[in-house]
Amino acid sequence: MASYTTVVDWKDVEDGYVADVTIRQTDAEMYPSGWDYGLHVGKISGDTILRYDNAHERTKGHERHTEDDVEYIEFRGCSHCTTALNGRPKSCRPSRGTGRSRTLLGGKHHANAQSHRRRSRPP
Numbered sequence: 001m002a003s004y005t006t007v008v009d010w011k012d013v014e015d016g017y018v019a020d021v022t023i024r025q026t027d028a029e030m031y032p033s034g035w036d037y038g039l040h041v042g043k044i045s046g047d048t049i050l051r052y053d054n055a056h057e058r059t060k061g062h063e064r065h066t067e068d069d070v071e072y073i074e075f076r077g078c079s080h081c082t083t084a085l086n087g088r089p090k091s092c093r094p095s096r097g098t099g100r101s102r103t104l105l106g107g108k109h110h111a112n113a114q115s116h117r118r119r120s121r122p123p
Helices: 078-086
Strands: 004-014 017-026 035-043 048-053 062-066 070-073 117-120
Touching: 035 078
Parallel strands: none
Antiparallel strands: 004 017, 004 117, 017 035, 035 048, 048 062, 062 070
16 A cells, blocks of 8 residues: 655635645655645635646646646646745735735735644655
8 A cells, every 4th residue: 555645735715715735745656756736726616726736647647727728747846836826916816904924825924824734744
């Protein structure tokens, strides 16, 4: 049986938007890269704004999903995907003056991130 080590696993919801990030290292044959990941920003209604994943890595490879398209990408590591998600236009980020900013949703580290993380530990 393959082993999985969770590196990051959290979800954040605000103002009709959701960010959901799961990154696991694995020796599972279905993930030749050694990573099982999904990094998603979307609307609560279910619409995808941007998502990176390798759910079908063995057959399809690594994918970048947008509202209208799926693109097959060269995998340059999970940090590249996280950086790309953080660089999303402000139109898909909450902008209320709560004094809090959000990773992925707001582009900065959330002041109360621990309360929103399911699990997190350094790689």
